Amino acid sequence: MALPKKKSHLITVNDIVFRWLLTFRNDVLHLTVDPEDLDGQLLQAVFEPHDGYVRSHGGWERRTQRRQIKPSTVRRIVDHASANGWKPTEKCSTPFRIWAWDVDQIVPCSEDLPDDQIPIRDIASNQVCDLQFDLSLDSSWRKTLFGADVGKPFPLPNDYFALSDESRRHGLRYKVFNDGSADDWGGFIVFGIQSVDFPDVVAYATNNSSII
Incomplete structure (x- = not known):
């Protein structure tokens, strides 16, 4: 091309x-x-x-x-x-x-930001990546998402233990959902974690529904 x-x-x-x-x-x-x-x-x-x-x-x-x-x-x-x-x-x-x-x-990004600006999308992206693991280990959320309709969003509470201080301080919001089964992973269920403020910031985690 x-x-x-x-x-x-x-x-x-x-x-x-x-x-x-x-x-x-x-x-x-x-x-x-x-x-x-x-x-x-x-x-x-x-x-x-x-x-x-x-x-x-x-x-x-x-x-x-x-x-x-x-x-x-x-x-x-x-x-x-x-x-x-x-x-x-x-x-x-x-x-x-x-x-x-x-x-x-x-190629690390070395440019500095003005003092009045915040790399807020980076904060949301880092948080979503961390939540992949935290939600996958949380038996309460595993049970909720395994039994949920595919695509149905659940807002993540602002007091959820795994939210970073930066996410809380800036009022960032997140939602989680069951994204269906992954045939390539033996039918495991896929959890989706998405930033509400930056919808393109989303991560996925595969989970075995036989283990809560």
Whole structure:
């Protein structure tokens, strides 16, 4: 798949010319790298923007995008992918993907936020990831979700023990739901945990319904 020349850029790494394109979808940054003039494997990397927010009209308004994608950033991603199995000179129908949690280790976000801004989406994302484990070990919630209709949301109480002080301080809200069974996991039930304030921030955990 050739990337459009408009809005894309060229970079040379290890004597190979690549074309790269950055897009913004669902509140995350998507980097696509395509070997120029080669029918090779695509590279796709997902970046959390780590934005700064302020309170506005009872909600949250984005003010600053901390994550800046520079040619040096692309170079580090290309170097990491090349050292970990990406084959830019070989044809492959499936892209080589690097997910946000790995990207943050490869290229940490070092930009600071103004004092009046809060990385509130990051707080919600971290909380949702933690809740995957806490809810899976909570026998009360396991019983509730195993017996629930698929997709029916349950608000997580503000005093739930596993909510972080930051979540409570900023009034972040979460809901949980039974997302149905996972056939690939032997019919285990999937719990969904979602941020109410940032609906795209959602995580899933598979659980054995024979164990409460």
